[in-house]
Amino acid sequence: MIYLDNAATTRMRPEVLEAMLPYLQDAFGNASAGYALARQAHGALDAAREQMRSALHAEKAREVYFTSGGTESDNWAIKGAALANRQKGRHIVTTAVEHHAVLETCEALGREGFSVTYLRPDGEGRVSPEMVRRAVRPDTVLVSVMWANNEVGTVNPIAEIGAFARERGILFHVDAVQAVGHLPIDVVQAKVDLLSLSAHKFHGPKGVGALYIREGVRVADLMDGGAQERGRRAGTENVAGIVGMGEAMRLAEEELSMEAARQSAIRDHMIRRALLEVPGAVLNGSREHRLPGNVNLSVPGVRSEVTLFKMDMAGIACSGGSACTAGAIGASHVLLAMGLPDARVQSAVRFSFSRDTTRGEVDAAVEELKRIAAAKR
Numbered sequence: 001m002i003y004l005d006n007a008a009t010t011r012m013r014p015e016v017l018e019a020m021l022p023y024l025q026d027a028f029g030n031a032s033a034g035y036a037l038a039r040q041a042h043g044a045l046d047a048a049r050e051q052m053r054s055a056l057h058a059e060k061a062r063e064v065y066f067t068s069g070g071t072e073s074d075n076w077a078i079k080g081a082a083l084a085n086r087q088k089g090r091h092i093v094t095t096a097v098e099h100h101a102v103l104e105t106c107e108a109l110g111r112e113g114f115s116v117t118y119l120r121p122d123g124e125g126r127v128s129p130e131m132v133r134r135a136v137r138p139d140t141v142l143v144s145v146m147w148a149n150n151e152v153g154t155v156n157p158i159a160e161i162g163a164f165a166r167e168r169g170i171l172f173h174v175d176a177v178q179a180v181g182h183l184p185i186d187v188v189q190a191k192v193d194l195l196s197l198s199a200h201k202f203h204g205p206k207g208v209g210a211l212y213i214r215e216g217v218r219v220a221d222l223m224d225g226g227a228q229e230r231g232r233r234a235g236t237e238n239v240a241g242i243v244g245m246g247e248a249m250r251l252a253e254e255e256l257s258m259e260a261a262r263q264s265a266i267r268d269h270m271i272r273r274a275l276l277e278v279p280g281a282v283l284n285g286s287r288e289h290r291l292p293g294n295v296n297l298s299v300p301g302v303r304s305e306v307t308l309f310k311m312d313m314a315g316i317a318c319s320g321g322s323a324c325t326a327g328a329i330g331a332s333h334v335l336l337a338m339g340l341p342d343a344r345v346q347s348a349v350r351f352s353f354s355r356d357t358t359r360g361e362v363d364a365a366v367e368e369l370k371r372i373a374a375a376k377r
């Protein structure tokens with residue numbers, strides 16, 4: 001099988017499993033207890049927290065809170081920031097191309113009396129600081145913009161938006177689920193207040209993630225209960241999962257610049273070949289501001305589901321949009337918000353890479369795409 005759907009999820013690295021195993025077996029202690037077995041678990045959580053701090057370039061490890069993944073982090077950041085600051089105002093600015101974890105959370109707040117502005121990006125899916133500047137109002141309490149888009153891979157000018165939000169005293173949340181482990185992240189330099197990430201997008205386990213909350217930022221707690229995560233996110237910690245995330249983060253950091261360059265070269269090779277050799281193929285998203293491992297192509301006239309079916313038959317796994325919307329009828333909200341014509345929206349296919357992806361695999365996908373496009377004509 002040729003797996004080109006790494007934006008949906010990645011294969012866990014063997015080193016990650018190896019690091020997790022002791023905590024699923026002999027080192028099974030509850031990190032909240034007082035004896036040696038528990039201290040071992042607690043120490044492992046501390047080490048993973050420090051690993052995450054270092055990767056995000058956060059100032060303090062205690063600014064990192066472990067969660068069950070990207071969806072929970074997005075919910076906590078947005079609902080928590082909105083609710084804790086509601087006396088200041090009830091307006092939120094986000095973008096129309098966010099993941100559903102952000103969009104649905106904002107819609108839920110809309111039903112609670114908040115008003116939400118959904119910015120329409122440019123034709124490449126990019127949001128500018130100027131768009132944000134025009135949308136904010138005196139009652140804006142939160143701006144939420146994703147670091148990189150999960151469908152088209154477009155990377156936003158996060159540091160510039162962060163500088164603007166900080167200057168205006170507006171909280172800034174970033175869904176960095178597709179960026180962490182793939183692009184250099186510096187929360188201090190980018191002036192980010194809240195940042196969501198998810199381990200399974202960088203070869204860690206599923207069901208574990210983190211939310212960075214800059215010290216001093218007021219955010220309501222989402223889970224009430226025990227004293228875990230400094231009383232802010234109750235519930236016995238997923239120690240093995242968190243250890244796995246820490247190890248996956250360490251490994252991703254180690255090879256980040258090398259992998260980004262390698263995958264970017266494969267990406268550009270695939271784009272070049274597809275545009276040249278697949279009749280009618282067009283690239284969705286930005287050529288310049290793009291995740292190293294994302295290629296999103298449309299072949300107008302060849303519907304996405306047909307391409308996906310034929311790719312699957314050929315042993316190639318790719319996606320028609322985000323995994324959450326695949327299988328559901330309906331066009332991609334991202335491509336629609338970018339203002340692309342229907343024929344392009346209905347024929348989009350996403351290929352996403354990882355450290356395991358080779359040039360040969362990408363060439364095989366292009367060859368298959370050529371066959372699929374030719375059969376249609």
Ligand code: PLP
Nearest residue numbers: 069070071099101150177178198
């Ligand atoms: N945000 C983005 C941009 C994503 O791509 C995803 C997953 O696809 C999520 C949030 C949700 O993350 P999780 O699967 O960890 O809940």
